[in-house]
Amino acid sequence: MSARANILNKLRTSLAGTTPRPDEFDESLVTGPWRYPPEERIARLRELMEAVHTEVHQTSEGDWPARVAELLAKREITNLLYAPATPHGEQLARAWKGEAGRPALRVYDRPVEEWKAELFNDVQASVTGTLGGIAATGSLVLWPDRNEPRLMSLVPPVHIALLKASAIHDNWYNMMTDQNWAAGLPSNALLVSGPSKTADIEQVLAYGAHGPKELIVLILEDV
Amino acid sequence: MNQRIPVTELTSDFKGRAREALADSQLRSNFRTAMDSLMRKRADAFSDEDEREGLRELGNHIRARSLSNLPDLLEQLETRLTANGIKVHWAETVEEANEIVHGLIEAHDGRQVVKGKSMVSEEMEMNDYLADRDIECLESDMGEYIVQLDNEKPSHIIMPAIHKNARQVSALFNEKLGEHVSEDVDELIQTGRRILRRKFLEADVGVSGVNFAIAETGTLLLVENEGNGRMSTTSPPVHIAVTGIEKVVSNLRDVVPLVSLLTRSALGQPITTYVNLISGPRKPDELDGPEEVHLVLLDNGRTGAFTDAQMRQTLNCIRCGACMNHCPVYTRVGGHTYGEVYPGPIGKIVTPHMVGLDQVPDHPSASSLCGACGEVCPVKIPIPELLQRLRQENVQAPGHEPVSVKGAGSKYSRKERLMWRAWVMLNTRPAFYKLFLWGATRFRALAPKKAGPWTENHSAPVPAARSLHDLARDHLKNSDILGEKS
Ligand code: SF4
Numbered sequence: 001m002s003a004r005a006n007i008l009n010k011l012r013t014s015l016a017g018t019t020p021r022p023d024e025f026d027e028s029l030v031t032g033p034w035r036y037p038p039e040e041r042i043a044r045l046r047e048l049m050e051a052v053h054t055e056v057h058q059t060s061e062g063d064w065p066a067r068v069a070e071l072l073a074k075r076e077i078t079n080l081l082y083a084p085a086t087p088h089g090e091q092l093a094r095a096w097k098g099e100a101g102r103p104a105l106r107v108y109d110r111p112v113e114e115w116k117a118e119l120f121n122d123v124q125a126s127v128t129g130t131l132g133g134i135a136a137t138g139s140l141v142l143w144p145d146r147n148e149p150r151l152m153s154l155v156p157p158v159h160i161a162l163l164k165a166s167a168i169h170d171n172w173y174n175m176m177t178d179q180n181w182a183a184g185l186p187s188n189a190l191l192v193s194g195p196s197k198t199a200d201i202e203q204v205l206a207y208g209a210h211g212p213k214e215l216i217v218l219i220l221e222d223v
Numbered sequence: 224m225n226q227r228i229p230v231t232e233l234t235s236d237f238k239g240r241a242r243e244a245l246a247d248s249q250l251r252s253n254f255r256t257a258m259d260s261l262m263r264k265r266a267d268a269f270s271d272e273d274e275r276e277g278l279r280e281l282g283n284h285i286r287a288r289s290l291s292n293l294p295d296l297l298e299q300l301e302t303r304l305t306a307n308g309i310k311v312h313w314a315e316t317v318e319e320a321n322e323i324v325h326g327l328i329e330a331h332d333g334r335q336v337v338k339g340k341s342m343v344s345e346e347m348e349m350n351d352y353l354a355d356r357d358i359e360c361l362e363s364d365m366g367e368y369i370v371q372l373d374n375e376k377p378s379h380i381i382m383p384a385i386h387k388n389a390r391q392v393s394a395l396f397n398e399k400l401g402e403h404v405s406e407d408v409d410e411l412i413q414t415g416r417r418i419l420r421r422k423f424l425e426a427d428v429g430v431s432g433v434n435f436a437i438a439e440t441g442t443l444l445l446v447e448n449e450g451n452g453r454m455s456t457t458s459p460p461v462h463i464a465v466t467g468i469e470k471v472v473s474n475l476r477d478v479v480p481l482v483s484l485l486t487r488s489a490l491g492q493p494i495t496t497y498v499n500l501i502s503g504p505r506k507p508d509e510l511d512g513p514e515e516v517h518l519v520l521l522d523n524g525r526t527g528a529f530t531d532a533q534m535r536q537t538l539n540c541i542r543c544g545a546c547m548n549h550c551p552v553y554t555r556v557g558g559h560t561y562g563e564v565y566p567g568p569i570g571k572i573v574t575p576h577m578v579g580l581d582q583v584p585d586h587p588s589a590s591s592l593c594g595a596c597g598e599v600c601p602v603k604i605p606i607p608e609l610l611q612r613l614r615q616e617n618v619q620a621p622g623h624e625p626v627s628v629k630g631a632g633s634k635y636s637r638k639e640r641l642m643w644r645a646w647v648m649l650n651t652r653p654a655f656y657k658l659f660l661w662g663a664t665r666f667r668a669l670a671p672k673k674a675g676p677w678t679e680n681h682s683a684p685v686p687a688a689r690s691l692h693d694l695a696r697d698h699l700k701n702s703d704i705l706g707e708k709s
Pocket of ligand 1: 541545546547569601
């Protein structure tokens with residue numbers, strides 16, 4: 001018999017005569033303590049994200065491309081990976097057009113195999129959108145897709161994420177049920193709650209383990 | 224690649240290794256400092272007791288509910304994963320699991336494997352298995368990387384290299400990598416980052432564990448802080464996840480409380496830096512992610528633990544490590560003393576089902592039964608109760624049926640059994656007891672000078688000249704406490 005059949009048989013034999021337990025999920029336990037008045041959501045998310053070395057800025061729909069330029073200039077970053085086919089990508093390209101001294105814009109437009117070394121070795125920063133944020137845990141929600149593939153938010157040492165204030169939810173549970181995630185998840189969904197880090201040596205916290213060394217969140221307050 | 228030196232060959236048994244560890248003051252201070260800080264962080268993360276207890280109750284409910292329906296859930300998981308394009312494999316033993324993994328790597332002519340942290344792959348000793356077949360399998364979690372570099376096993380399930388301090392890691396990097404790095408933790412981590420980034424770029428296959436497998440959506444959920452888990456599961460063209468059959472939960476929403484319990488119990492973090500939900504390989508229109516995703520479901524003794532309703536609770540475990548962080552024995556002897564993949568309280572209750580109780584006969588008794596592990600366990604596994612059960616299984620008489628733990632009865636001794644029989648007789652029959660007292664007080668000089676392991680560290684007990692009963696009787700006679708003379 002196959003391993004599969006053996007394992008399932010053994011489990012079924014052990015359960016003979018029993019019935020599965022009913023589902024007694026008490027959702028108040030994961031929502032009750034994690035609700036915030038709308039005006040406090042940004043502050044809560046900010047506090048938690050900053051506690052783990054995320055740089056958070058509050059800006060507006062119109063101003064963020066200039067903000068990005070400023071942040072990159074300060075770091076002497078000369079190229080930026082962006083997604084031209086997204087509304088925010090389009091906006092960035094439009095705003096930067098003709099401006100002097102802007103970092104070179106790079107595009108993730110080929111399968112990764114065709115430019116993996118370049119992505120790993122040359123790209124200095126990326127800017128992506130987010131599906132939303134979670135106030136309870138200070139998290140960004142990313143659903144990578146063709147325009148903003150999975151590695152775009154992972155490989156470049158600096159990741160800039162755009163977060164609409166209106167997309168900040170109280171807690172993960174409410175977000176996933178409101179949006180009915182169970183009906184269909186993308187091939188990869190992520191909660192990101194800071195730059196990569198490790199405490200594996202003597203429990204001393206060090207940032208920039210394998211993913212981005214810096215995570216910069218721009219909260220667009222008017223959308 | 225160098226072969227690991229199995230810890231068991233250095234010193235043969237738990238007691239010997241414990242003695243060595245206790246004499247190593249550096250090791251003891253490394254553990255003490257780390258465990259104190261982990262306990263503090265957990266306490267801070269659960270500042271509201273009612274909230275914590277409610278959530279633990281829910282965590283227990285979810286795990287128990289999943290196990291009560293495990294075979295159906297596994298089938299549902301398989302159906303969903305398959306529909307999502309993830310191939311599912313089943314393995315009863317670690318040999319089978321290794322063969323499956325090796326076969327998949329061979330099918331892609333893989334030579335370089337990069338691995339995210341996975342305790343199940345430790346059970347399989349996958350690194351050694353692949354190294355023997357000329358495949359490099361590199362650990363990418365910083366702690367695991369350090370441990371692998373030193374040919375060691377992890378000493379903690381969450382913090383594999385917690386037994387080393389920065390000075391020791393720096394010496395190791397200098398020796399093994401020829402890298403001259405200081406003892407500065409940032410510098411050490413940046414060195415690891417640089418070396419491993421190249422590996423992520425080059426690797427043919429990525430291997431990872433799974434924290435929760437969600438049957439409803441066909442999703443593998445992984446939590447981590449470093450980003451190596453995302454790298455291992457995203458960058459190489461093939462991703463192979465390995466996990467135990469118990470890791471499945473019914474619904475997507477079930478992971479909300481479980482992730483919160485896991486990250487807060489393990490490290491005191493409200494959430495880890497990354498929560499990675501994988502529900503399929505790269506879709507035709509996508510530009511990255513692995514072309515193939517595989518899941519290997521491993522039994523390795525879990526169906527054995529499952530047969531017994533009490534022992535089944537060991538499968539609730541979400542591998543947070545809180546039980547070891549709070550264990551007075553673990554803190555003093557460290558993880559390597561246990562000589563097995565899973566150390567500490569959780570190791571003591573899961574290892575017997577994997578390797579047989581006769582291989583780890585001292586595990587159940589290496590506990591003061593203080594109860595701390597059971598109190599902190601986020602899914603409420605009654606660890607002390609299970610340890611007591613294992614102590615009984617350990618001394619089961621030969622021929623005892625049914626056998627619920629592999630290798631039970633290895634500590635059975637006829638002599639000990641007879642002694643306890645005699646003890647019961649003495650203490651349940653007054654006539655015998657009186658006779659014994661009379662003899663013990665009269666012939667006290669003849670009391671044995673050696674009483675087994677007791678007299679290794681204590682002086683031998685000598686009966687008093689007169690028994691307490693006797694003294695009490697006298698005392699009552701000489702006083703007017705009974706009030707008869709008034
Ligand atoms: S037994 Fe409980 S406390 Fe110990 S690792 Fe498992 S879940 Fe955590």
